[in-house]
Structure formats: structure tokens, C-alpha cells
Amino acid sequence: MRRASRERLSERRPAARAAASAVLVVYALLLAAGLGLSSAYRMTGGDYPFGAVRSGAWTVWPRAGSRDADPYTRAVNARTGGIPLGVGEGLVLRAAADDAGRALDARCTYRLGTTAPQARYWTLALYDETGRPVETPLGRASFSSAEILRDANGSFTLVLSREAQSGNWLMMPEAGAVNLVMRLYDSPASSGAAALDARSLPSIVRLECSS
Amino acid sequence: MTLRSQFLLATICAFVLAGIVHLATVLAIPHLAEKDAFSRLRATLSTDRSEIVAAPGDQGTWLPYPDPGVALSTCAYTLDEGPVRVSARTGALFQSLSLHARTGGVFFAITDRAAIRGALDLVVMTRRQLDEALASEDPDEPSRDVRIVSPAREGLVVVRVLAIFPSQRGEATEAAKAVSCTIDRE
Numbered sequence: 001m002r003r004a005s006r007e008r009l010s011e012r013r014p015a016a017r018a019a020a021s022a023v024l025v026v027y028a029l030l031l032a033a034g035l036g037l038s039s040a041y042r043m044t045g046g047d048y049p050f051g052a053v054r055s056g057a058w059t060v061w062p063r064a065g066s067r068d069a070d071p072y073t074r075a076v077n078a079r080t081g082g083i084p085l086g087v088g089e090g091l092v093l094r095a096a097a098d099d100a101g102r103a104l105d106a107r108c109t110y111r112l113g114t115t116a117p118q119a120r121y122w123t124l125a126l127y128d129e130t131g132r133p134v135e136t137p138l139g140r141a142s143f144s145s146a147e148i149l150r151d152a153n154g155s156f157t158l159v160l161s162r163e164a165q166s167g168n169w170l171m172m173p174e175a176g177a178v179n180l181v182m183r184l185y186d187s188p189a190s191s192g193a194a195a196l197d198a199r200s201l202p203s204i205v206r207l208e209c210s211s
Numbered sequence: 212m213t214l215r216s217q218f219l220l221a222t223i224c225a226f227v228l229a230g231i232v233h234l235a236t237v238l239a240i241p242h243l244a245e246k247d248a249f250s251r252l253r254a255t256l257s258t259d260r261s262e263i264v265a266a267p268g269d270q271g272t273w274l275p276y277p278d279p280g281v282a283l284s285t286c287a288y289t290l291d292e293g294p295v296r297v298s299a300r301t302g303a304l305f306q307s308l309s310l311h312a313r314t315g316g317v318f319f320a321i322t323d324r325a326a327i328r329g330a331l332d333l334v335v336m337t338r339r340q341l342d343e344a345l346a347s348e349d350p351d352e353p354s355r356d357v358r359i360v361s362p363a364r365e366g367l368v369v370v371r372v373l374a375i376f377p378s379q380r381g382e383a384t385e386a387a388k389a390v391s392c393t394i395d396r397e
Binding site: 020024028029031036039040065068073074075079080082083084085086089120123125131135140142144145147181183 | 221228229232251280309314315322369
């Protein structure tokens with residue numbers, strides 16, 4: 001009964017029907033543009049959304065520095081101005097959380113160690129959330145494989161904290177989220193992240209946090 | 212068709228269209244970007260020397276996630292006027308050189324291990340320029356140039372020199388600055 005009366009109504013008022021269709025077309029176009037543009041914008045503003053390989057606390061984007069980097073990787077670099085490290089140059093590993101998966105926080109103390117993957121040189125640098133090297137009164141934001149002090153077995157321990165520590169120590173900024181980037185220069189691992197053994201990566205252990 | 216089913220149909224169409232818009236946007240970003248590395252370095256197209264983008268320990272660079280131990284210098288190039296000859300001298304410090312196409316993708320990378328008598332020399336050219344060079348070459352005296360075909364007409368030459376100790380920062384910056392990128396007119 002209701003259906004029949006509605007059909008009759010629409011037959012009687014074709015102008016109203018056309019107006020409803022026009023509104024729906026405009027609605028569909030606006031929704032498509034809004035969703036399409038905003039999702040593209042969000043996915044290309046920060047990290048590379050695809051191709052990540054996780055190993056413990058560390059993340060590698062092995063294809064980011066190759067000829068066949070995916071379109072999202074290219075778009076991220078185009079928007080941020082990033083210049084990726086080529087596959088033949090080395091490999092970039094990033095950690096934004098400790099081994100237990102808790103985000104790295106400047107108010108906490110972390111112990112890193114004790115091994116690093118095979119490479120001619122490596123550097124370990126501390127950044128703030130926006131990708132700037134941390135600014136501390138000490139003026140140091142990184143350690144290189146040549147600078148770091150090692151024990152008799154060749155293993156090392158690096159402490160990240162606000163307060164001074166003996167041995168290898170990287171000073172944390174006052175507050176905020178931080179992330180660590182390890183770069184392996186001229187490493188056999190750069191030809192494929194598969195060659196990267198999780199046990200060879202330094203572990204990141206949270207020791208304590210000041211509130 | 213009832214109004215409700217029309218509305219549902221419009222929403223489904225919108226989602227499909229949104230997917231197309233999304234993909235088109237992602238693919239278009241490298242071509243439209245104004246803050247990508249190539250656009251920022253466009254001014255260096257006319258100079259023959261590379262320009263320092265991030266000196267070791269430099270806080271003021273626009274480069275995201277700069278390695279505080281690395282001096283990074285680049286030359287932007289276009290292959291419109293001819294092949295580009297890149298030459299770098301290697302020293303005691305770790306040095307690497309990579310070629311980036313403008314719209315993304317590292318198409319060549321090499322480290323100082325590949326240097327011959329302390330020099331890294333490359334000629335970057337298009338496929339067509341390579342064909343021309345091969346055609347005009349004397350078969351008895353083949354060129355000794357290392358020729359690299361660029362997938363795009365525009366791109367960046369990026370040189371990284373690692374200062375493993377803070378005392379080497381000045382030396383690393385000088386080495387990175389000394390890279391030349393000249394247009395090869397024959």
C-alpha cells in the first residue's frame with residue numbers, strides 16, 4: 001500500500017525527484033573528494049605506510065632507498081623533503097618504542113646494547129617527534145661505532161637518560177617523545193632486510209621513569 | 212527506487228570514487244610537491260658545485276632526520292642540456308654517492324669502496340644520450356666513463372660523508388662540498 005502510494009507520488013512530482021537526485025550526486029562527489037583527499041593526505045604525512053619490516057623494537061623500510069620504492073614512499077619523501085639512504089649506501093633502522101612496545105619517553109632511562117649488525121660504520125642518533133636531532137646542553141645527539149666504548153668481548157652498552165651516567169651516555173631532552181635511528185653504512189644487510197638478524201640488533205630496555 | 216536505496220547507492224559510488232581520488236592524489240604528490248628536496252635545491256641547478264644541505268651536528272637544516280654525524284651535500288641536475296658529469300674525491304672518511312630521480316626512487320648508489328685511485332667519476336645521462344654517445348664512439352678507443360642512465364630528466368646527486376668523530380666534522384663538510392656536477396658538452 002505504502003509503496004504504491006509513494007510511486008504514485010513520485011510520478012506526480014518529477015521535479016522533486018530530479019532535485020533529490022541532484023542533491024545525491026553532489027553529496028557523492030563531495031564525500032568522494034573529502035575522503036579521497038584526506039586519506040591521501042594523512043597517509044603521506046609521516047612514516048612510510050607500506051613496506052615496513054619489524055624486528056624487535058626496530059623497523060626497517062628496506063625498499064625505501066631502491067628504484068622500486070612504492071608510490072606512498074615517494075609521496076612521503078616529496079612532502080617532507082626527505083632524502084632516503086640508497087640500498088647500496090646502507091640501511092636505516094628506526095625505533096619509537098622499547099622492547100616491550102612502550103613509546104620512548106625523554107623522562108625515562110633506557111639501556112641499549114649489546115650488539116650491532118655487521119657494517120663498516122654505524123651511527124645511533126636520538127630525535128624528537130618532528131625528526132630534529134635532540135637539543136641538549138651537551139650538544140650531542142648521536143654516537144658512532146668508532147666512538148662507542150666496548151668491553152673485552154666487543155659488546156657495548158649505551159644509556160639514554162637525563163642524568164649523567166658513566167660509560168656511553170646520550171643525554172635525553174627535558175621531555176617529550178623521542179625516537180632512535182640506527183644507520184648501518186656499507187652493510188651486507190642493506191641488500192635485503194632478510195639478512196638482518198633480530199639477535200644482532202641492540203635491545204632497548206626501559207630501566208626507570210621519573211614523573 | 213526509494214530514496215533510501217538511492218542514498219545507499221550514492222554512498223557506495225562515493226566510496227569507489229574516493230578510492231580513485233586517493234590513488235590519483237598519491238601518484239600526483241611527487242609531481243606537484245613544492246617542498247620536496249629537488250624543488251628546494253632548484254637554485255643549485257646553475258652551479259657546478261654541490262651545496263651542503265646538512266652539515267654534521269647542524270640543527271638548522273630542513274632535512275628531516277638528518278644524521279648528526281654526516282655531511283650531506285647535493286647537486287640538482289637536469290639532463291636537458293646534456294649529460295651531467297659527477298666527480299668526487301674520496302679521502303679517509305666514509306663517503307657514499309647516490310642518484311635520486313626527481314619524482315622519487317634511488318636509481319644508483321655507490322660507496323667510496325668503488326673509487327678508483329681516490330676518485331669517483333660518473334656520467335649521468337638519458338637513454339637517448341647514451342645511445343648517441345655509443346653511436347659516436349670510436350670502437351678502438353672505448354670511453355672509460357662510468358655511464359648511468361637516469362630514469363627521469365631531473366634529479367639529485369646526493370653525497371654523504373661520515374664524520375665518525377666530532378673532530379672530523381670540518382673535514383667531512385669540506386669533502387662533501389668538493390663534489391662537482393658539470394654539464395658534459397662534447
